[in-house]
Amino acid sequence: MIQRLKQWLTGYTAADQTPVDRDRMEALKKGPLPKHVAIIMDGNGRWAKKRGMPRIAGHRQGMITVRHITRAADDLGIQALTLYSFSTENWKRPKDEVNYLMGLPAEFLRTDLDELVERNIQVRMLGEEEQLPSHTLDAISKFKEATKENTGMVLSFALNYGARREITEAVRRIIDEVKSGKLDKEQIDEELISRHLYTAELPDPDLMIRTSGEIRISNFMLWQLAYSELYFTDVQWPDFSQEMFFEAIEDFQRRSRRYGAV
Numbered sequence: 001m002i003q004r005l006k007q008w009l010t011g012y013t014a015a016d017q018t019p020v021d022r023d024r025m026e027a028l029k030k031g032p033l034p035k036h037v038a039i040i041m042d043g044n045g046r047w048a049k050k051r052g053m054p055r056i057a058g059h060r061q062g063m064i065t066v067r068h069i070t071r072a073a074d075d076l077g078i079q080a081l082t083l084y085s086f087s088t089e090n091w092k093r094p095k096d097e098v099n100y101l102m103g104l105p106a107e108f109l110r111t112d113l114d115e116l117v118e119r120n121i122q123v124r125m126l127g128e129e130e131q132l133p134s135h136t137l138d139a140i141s142k143f144k145e146a147t148k149e150n151t152g153m154v155l156s157f158a159l160n161y162g163a164r165r166e167i168t169e170a171v172r173r174i175i176d177e178v179k180s181g182k183l184d185k186e187q188i189d190e191e192l193i194s195r196h197l198y199t200a201e202l203p204d205p206d207l208m209i210r211t212s213g214e215i216r217i218s219n220f221m222l223w224q225l226a227y228s229e230l231y232f233t234d235v236q237w238p239d240f241s242q243e244m245f246f247e248a249i250e251d252f253q254r255r256s257r258r259y260g261a262v
């Protein structure tokens with residue numbers, strides 16, 4: 001009973017203990033690894049519906065997948081993992097669902113902060129902080145504060161994120177800098193624009209994964225994905241396993257990246 005209560009409180013289940021295929025992981029480490037993997041975690045709602053459960057049950061299970069994939073990416077030696085957690089369009093969802101999603105950072109903080117610190121992972125947020133409820137902001141700032149000295153993988157949650165908005169904000173800030181004389185118009189190049197995005201300190205993703213069968217980018221990292229390999233799978237995010245993540249990396253290793261050259 002106590003064990004079951006603990007599992008419910010922490011989100012950990014027996015399936016959580018599934019051992020990683022170490023041989024497969026070691027083989028992957030021998031090939032070229034993406035430095036930065038970005039993921040559109042889609043299909044939580046459909047996953048829940050299929051099981052006769054409310055949509056939020058899908059998000060809860062999705063949070064557990066976040067834990068598994070974070071571990072797999074970290075064990076593999078990926079430098080940056082970015083997860084699309086809430087888009088600027090997601091405010092249009094039913095209020096209860098929005099409230100639940102806004103509570104997940106605090107929940108994740110409670111259940112996973114210790115492990116993230118132990119793993120030397122640095123947690124960041126990409127997106128507009130304004131509009132987010134104070135309890136969400138509070139959890140994010142606790143995450144940032146507790147992991148700011150960490151030097152390992154950078155785990156970014158894209159929250160209240162929209163790529164067009166990100167680019168618009170960057171343009172505004174660049175114009176301000178030109179107007180104030182801090183910057184000359186001639187200095188505006190791709191590098192400078194990249195430095196004005198939320199992802200300023202991150203390399204562009206080498207690989208973008210989207211789950212649940214939708215073949216779209218949905219306003220996610222439009223600038224940064226210019227040369228990324230794209231990987232789509234029909235599997236819904238709550239069912240996306242570490243093995244499936246390794247499969248995506250294997251697929252990446254089979255592709256040759258030429259950046260427009262021959």
Ligand code: FPP
Nearest residue numbers: 041042043044045046062063085104105108
């Ligand atoms: C898309 O599925 C998923 C989301 C909008 C939310 C994703 C969030 C998580 C997986 C948890 C994030 C965890 C933290 C700690 C912030 P959907 O609801 O659009 O699925 P559907 O297309 O089947 O309806």
